[in-house]
Amino acid sequence: MAAGIKYATSLGTLILPVIFKTNQPMPPAPHQTHLIALDWGTSSLRAYRLGAHGQTLELRALPCGIMQLPAAASGDKAALEADFEAAFEQACGDWLRAEPGTPVIAAGMVGSRQGWLEVPYLEVPIAVDRIGGSLSVLRNRHGQLIHLVPGLIENSMLPNVMRGEETQVVGVLNALNQDTAETDVLIGLPGTHSKWVQIRRAGKQCQLAHFDTFMTGEVFAALSTHTILGRGMQAGDDVTEAGQHAFERGALVARSAAGQAGVLSTIFSTRTLGLTGVLDGAGQREYLSGLLIGHEIAALQAMLREQGRQPSQVMLVGEAGLCARYTQVLRAYDFGAVEVVAEATERGLWQLALTAGLLKHA
Amino acid sequence: MAAGIKYATSLGTLILPVIFKTNQPMPPAPHQTHLIALDWGTSSLRAYRLGAHGQTLELRALPCGIMQLPAAASGDKAALEADFEAAFEQACGDWLRAEPGTPVIAAGMVGSRQGWLEVPYLEVPIAVDRIGGSLSVLRNRHGQLIHLVPGLIENSMLPNVMRGEETQVVGVLNALNQDTAETDVLIGLPGTHSKWVQIRRAGKQCQLAHFDTFMTGEVFAALSTHTILGRGMQAGDDVTEAGQHAFERGALVARSAAGQAGVLSTIFSTRTLGLTGVLDGAGQREYLSGLLIGHEIAALQAMLREQGRQPSQVMLVGEAGLCARYTQVLRAYDFGAVEVVAEATERGLWQLALTAGLLKHA
Numbered sequence: 001m002a003a004g005i006k007y008a009t010s011l012g013t014l015i016l017p018v019i020f021k022t023n024q025p026m027p028p029a030p031h032q033t034h035l036i037a038l039d040w041g042t043s044s045l046r047a048y049r050l051g052a053h054g055q056t057l058e059l060r061a062l063p064c065g066i067m068q069l070p071a072a073a074s075g076d077k078a079a080l081e082a083d084f085e086a087a088f089e090q091a092c093g094d095w096l097r098a099e100p101g102t103p104v105i106a107a108g109m110v111g112s113r114q115g116w117l118e119v120p121y122l123e124v125p126i127a128v129d130r131i132g133g134s135l136s137v138l139r140n141r142h143g144q145l146i147h148l149v150p151g152l153i154e155n156s157m158l159p160n161v162m163r164g165e166e167t168q169v170v171g172v173l174n175a176l177n178q179d180t181a182e183t184d185v186l187i188g189l190p191g192t193h194s195k196w197v198q199i200r201r202a203g204k205q206c207q208l209a210h211f212d213t214f215m216t217g218e219v220f221a222a223l224s225t226h227t228i229l230g231r232g233m234q235a236g237d238d239v240t241e242a243g244q245h246a247f248e249r250g251a252l253v254a255r256s257a258a259g260q261a262g263v264l265s266t267i268f269s270t271r272t273l274g275l276t277g278v279l280d281g282a283g284q285r286e287y288l289s290g291l292l293i294g295h296e297i298a299a300l301q302a303m304l305r306e307q308g309r310q311p312s313q314v315m316l317v318g319e320a321g322l323c324a325r326y327t328q329v330l331r332a333y334d335f336g337a338v339e340v341v342a343e344a345t346e347r348g349l350w351q352l353a354l355t356a357g358l359l360k361h362a
Numbered sequence: 363m364a365a366g367i368k369y370a371t372s373l374g375t376l377i378l379p380v381i382f383k384t385n386q387p388m389p390p391a392p393h394q395t396h397l398i399a400l401d402w403g404t405s406s407l408r409a410y411r412l413g414a415h416g417q418t419l420e421l422r423a424l425p426c427g428i429m430q431l432p433a434a435a436s437g438d439k440a441a442l443e444a445d446f447e448a449a450f451e452q453a454c455g456d457w458l459r460a461e462p463g464t465p466v467i468a469a470g471m472v473g474s475r476q477g478w479l480e481v482p483y484l485e486v487p488i489a490v491d492r493i494g495g496s497l498s499v500l501r502n503r504h505g506q507l508i509h510l511v512p513g514l515i516e517n518s519m520l521p522n523v524m525r526g527e528e529t530q531v532v533g534v535l536n537a538l539n540q541d542t543a544e545t546d547v548l549i550g551l552p553g554t555h556s557k558w559v560q561i562r563r564a565g566k567q568c569q570l571a572h573f574d575t576f577m578t579g580e581v582f583a584a585l586s587t588h589t590i591l592g593r594g595m596q597a598g599d600d601v602t603e604a605g606q607h608a609f610e611r612g613a614l615v616a617r618s619a620a621g622q623a624g625v626l627s628t629i630f631s632t633r634t635l636g637l638t639g640v641l642d643g644a645g646q647r648e649y650l651s652g653l654l655i656g657h658e659i660a661a662l663q664a665m666l667r668e669q670g671r672q673p674s675q676v677m678l679v680g681e682a683g684l685c686a687r688y689t690q691v692l693r694a695y696d697f698g699a700v701e702v703v704a705e706a707t708e709r710g711l712w713q714l715a716l717t718a719g720l721l722k723h724a
Contacts, residue, residue, distance in 0.1 A: 113637075158620045158631035159638050193630065212623055213630045215589065222584040227577065258520045260668065261574055262661035263625050264654065268555065268575045269520035275475075276521050292626065299624035306622065 031057055033102045034359060036092045037349035038146075040110035041164055042067045046345070047091035054350035056343070062091055066109045066116075084116040085141055096144060103358040105349050107149035108164035111136070116146075121153035121161060128173060128199070128206040131166055132355025149352055152208070160213050164345075165195045168317045171348030172341045173199065173206055176315075186304075186311035190293075190318045190326045192217040196300055198309065212303070214296045217322075220289060229267060229288060232274040234281030246283035250290025251329045254298035263295045293329045301333055312336055317344040393419055395464045396721060398454045399711035400508075402472035403526055404429045408707070409453035416712035418705070424453055428471045428478075446478040447503055458506060465720040467711050469511035470526035473498070478508075483515035483523060490535060490561070490568040493528055494717025511714055514570070522575050526707075527557045530679045533710030534703045535561065535568055538677075548666075548673035552655075552680045552688045554579040558662055560671065574665070576658045579684075582651060591629060591650060594636040596643030608645035612652025613691045616660035625657045655691045663695055674698060679706040 037048040043065035049058040064087035066072065071079035096102060111119035119136040135147040151163030172187050185199040197211040224230040236243060253259045253266050270288045273279040279287055304310065314335050316323045323340045330338050353359050394414065401408040405427035411420040426449035428434065433441035458464060473481035481498040497509040513525035534549050547561040559573040586592045598605060615621045615628050632650045635641040641649055666672065676697050678685045685702045692700050715721050 153638075155638075156620065157618060158615065158623075158628060159634040160630070161634055161637060212627055214623075214626045215591075215630050216626050218589045219585070219626060219629075222588045223581070226584045226588045227580045229577075253520065256519060257668075258518065260661065260665055261520075261576075262657055264576045264578050264581060264658055265574055265661060266520060267581075268522070268577050272521040272523055275523060276515075276517075295624055296626055299622065299627060303622055306619075 033057065033095055033099045035350060035353050036095055036102055036104045037346055037353070038091060038104065038106035038110070039108055039164065039167075039345045039349070040106050040115075041065050041108040044068075045087060045091055047095075048346045048349065049092070049095055050346065050350055054347065056346055058095075060091060062087065064090065066112070066114055072114070081116075084110075088140060088146070096142075103147070103353060104144060105135070105147045105149065105353045105356075105358065107167040107345075107349060107352075111148040111151060112163055117148060119148045119150045122150045124152050124154040124160075124211060125207055125209045126152065128170060128208050129355060131170060132352040135352070135356050147353070147356060147358060149349075152211070154211060160211055162195055162211065162213070165189050165197070166208075167348035167352060168344040169197050169199070169208065169348070170351050171344035171346070172315050172317060174347050174351045175341050175344070183312045184309060186314045188314060188316045188318075188326060188330075190217070190316065190322045192221075194296060198311070210307075212300065214299075216292050216296045220292050223267060223288065224285065229270045229284070232271060232281055233285045233288075235285060236282040239286060240282065242280070243282050243286040246279055246286040247290035247325070248328075248332070250287040250292075251294035251297075251332055253291050254294040255333065259295070259298065263292065266291060266295070289325065290329070293325060294332075297326075297329045297333045297335075301335075314338045316340045395419065395457055395461045397712060397715050398457055398464055398466045399708055399715070400450075400453060400466065400468035400472070401470055401526065401529070401707045401711070402468050402477075403427050403470040406430075407449060407453055409457075410708045410711065411454070411457055412708065412712055416709065418708055420457075422453060424449065426452065428474070428476055434476070443478075446472075450502060450508070458504075465509070465715060466506060467497070467509045467511065467715045467718075467720065469529040469707075469711060469714075473510040473513060474525055479510060481510045481512045484512045486514050486516040486522075486573065487569055487571045488514065490532060490570050491717060493532060494714040497714070497718050509715070509718060509720060511711075514573070516573060522573055524557055524573065524575070527551050527559070528570075529710035529714060530706040531559050531561070531570065531710070532713050533706035533708070534677050534679060536709050536713045537703050537706070545674045546671060548676045550676060550678045550680075550688060550692075552579070552678065552684045554583075556658060560673070572669075574662065576661075578654050578658045582654050585629060585650065586647065591632045591646070594633060594643055595647045595650075597647060598644040601648060602644065604642070605644050605648040608641055608648040609652035609687070610690075610694070612649035612654075613656035613659075613694055615653050616656040617695065621657070621660065625654065628653060628657070651687065652691070655687060656694075659688075659691045659695045659697075663697075676700045678702045 033049050034052050035050040037050055039046040045062045045064040047060040048056050051057045069080065069083035069087065071083050110116050117136065117138045122131065122134055134150050136150065138146045138148060140146060149167055151161060152166050154160040168189055169187055183201065187197040187199060189195040194214040194216050195211055198209045200207045200209045224233060259266060267288065270284050273287065274284050314330060316326055316338060327338045395411050396414050397412040399410040399412055407424045407426040409422045410418050413419045431442065431445035431449060433445050472478050479498065479500045484493065484496055496512050498512065500508045500510060502508060511529055513523060514528050516522040530551055531549055545563060549559040549561060551557040556576040556578050557573055560571045562569045562571045586595060621628060632646050635649065636646050676692060678688055678700060689700045
């Protein structure tokens with residue numbers, strides 16, 4: 001019976017191309033590419049082949065982030081240009097040969113000063129629709145147009161920038177329930193550098209009003225690997241119950257009286273709670289993770305209060321395990337409903353291409 | 363004339379030993395060793411040969427910190443014991459052979475779990491006099507006694523520990539003007555891990571009431587070397603005027619409205635002020651230094667206010683350049699008089715030996 005199913009499937013793929021070769025107007029093939037969407041960051045390149053409704057037909061993840069290219073640090077512009085061409089070819093050259101003329105959009109550090117083409121930042125506050133209306137264009141050696149998404153800058157006393165996250169924000173807003181269209185939304189993008197984006201909505205108008213950056217992920221890595229705090233740590237495969245308690249203990253430090261000392265001081269307790277036998281090696285790692293995320297969320301909360309903002313909805317985008325950690329800390333700090341949004345990047349790239357008029361037949 | 367002076371001086375050193383070789387009771391030779399004092403930390407070992415009044419007759423700095431010893435990370439206890447013996451011999455073996463029976467005192471990480479002998483912590487709050495009355499003793503392979511200074515622990519929600527700084531605190535208090543004996547003193551020990559120690563005085567009684575640790579120095583090193591913040595930095599030989607302005611700019615962030623975001627967030631501006639052309643490579647380094655020290659001082663100030671403490675005197679101990687940076691930031695944050703105290707370690711070791719009764723003929 002199993003063999004029979006296999007046979008039928010094989011037969012299907014053989015027969016289908018024949019059926020559609022008629023003179024009738026051809027409906028879009030279910031696997032026809034409508035958009036090639038690239039999420040091209042510092043350390044990786046993800047290429048999405050998207051279908052008629054923006055659904056992912058195929059996904060490729062390549063270790064070709066802009067800082068991973070062979071000539072990335074060389075200062076040799078021609079060599080770097082060739083690297084970008086080669087990575088692009090590897091990511092989607094065959095897709096374009098199979099369906100020439102498919103539009104291509106790319107977001108992330110590929111549009112930075114160290115990228116393929118520097119795309120100027122757009123200034124925040126900004127109407128979210130304007131992002132898709134402001135793509136830059138690059139033509140590769142085969143004449144293929146590549147549309148680049150601009151990053152965002154907020155020129156305050158301490159300027160803030162993002163490249164790539166603006167696309168995820170667009171994807172999140174696309175996934176939002178339209179019934180709650182009058183409320184403020186807070187979008188959190190935890191990662192190496194967490195971004196917290198404040199969205200104000202009035203009807204269908206969405207304004208990206210303000211955003212903050214926290215280097216929590218990168219600070220955790222640097223402290224764990226390159227300071228005395230890492231000396232007593234052990235990385236475990238799974239988080240045990242004790243580890244979970246250590247994480248919670250750390251998360252609550254920032255809102256305790258002792259947390260007033262600030263993160264430069266409280267992190268030292270990772271070591272002293274080890275010295276005094278309270279935390280084991282795995283516990284110290286979990287504790288520091290909770291402690292840093294707790295300081296991030298406490299500071300975010302203080303700023304929102306200062307601004308008189310109380311977001312009714314918090315949306316998170318990121319790696320699942322990390323989103324679970326942030327969800328837990330947000331709840332401990334009495335944030336309201338927290339929702340994790342999947343596929344924000346591909347949704348965002350699709351929506352931006354739509355706004356930009358790249359999907360003429362969609 | 364210059365030659366004449368030289369001649370007289372040489373003659374003096376030749377004649378003096380002869381003069382004192384009489385049958386009269388001999389006053390102490392000016393170069394006689396009264397105490398061998400070791401400041402034995404994680405990365406270095408400093409050995410002081412101290413004279414009749416605690417003055418330094420000779421100083422040796424050796425790269426023999428407890429984590430620098432060959433067997434430090436081996437887990438081989440016998441090999442580590444041999445390393446400690448060898449380092450001790452190198453530091454002061456000849457001094458002891460020249461003047462057998464000279465008392466030896468040592469402070470710092472040599473008394474930690476990874477040290478030569480683990481000396482239990484004393485608990486804070488503590489009368490400062492009790493430290494010298496609580497030395498532990500170790501006998502080396504030649505039968506020489508080595509008196510080890512205990513570290514301090516404060517068992518609060520986030521425990522705090524120090525080893526070595528308690529000795530510097532004793533040295534600072536020894537240098538204090540006795541006319542102001544009723545006032546609170548705040549002692550700052552900037553370094554890899556800054557300590558801020560609160561001293562309450564009532565007459566000759568000094569209580570070490572509370573202390574905080576900030577990992578500012580180590581965090582600065584980790585961020586500059588192992589995160590994206592270092593990518594745009596350049597280390598300069600000297601701090602230029604522009605660098606000085608960048609330092610000041612960073613120092614004031616913590617007390618600005620933007621500083622409320624906390625250090626995990628504000629550090630990112632080191633990069634964005636580079637991206638936007640405000641700071642050059644050397645400026646980014648100075649800015650981050652000022653920013654971190656500013657966050658430390660702002661948090662310290664908030665805690666002191668919370669505790670209702672306003673120290674009338676701030677004393678600093680540490681490397682001169684670093685003390686100058688801290689002095690500048692303390693002034694920007696409206697702390698009162700700031701005094702930098704030199705030779706706190708050797709003064710402290712001398713005072714502790716005195717309290718411990720090791721200097722019977724002093």
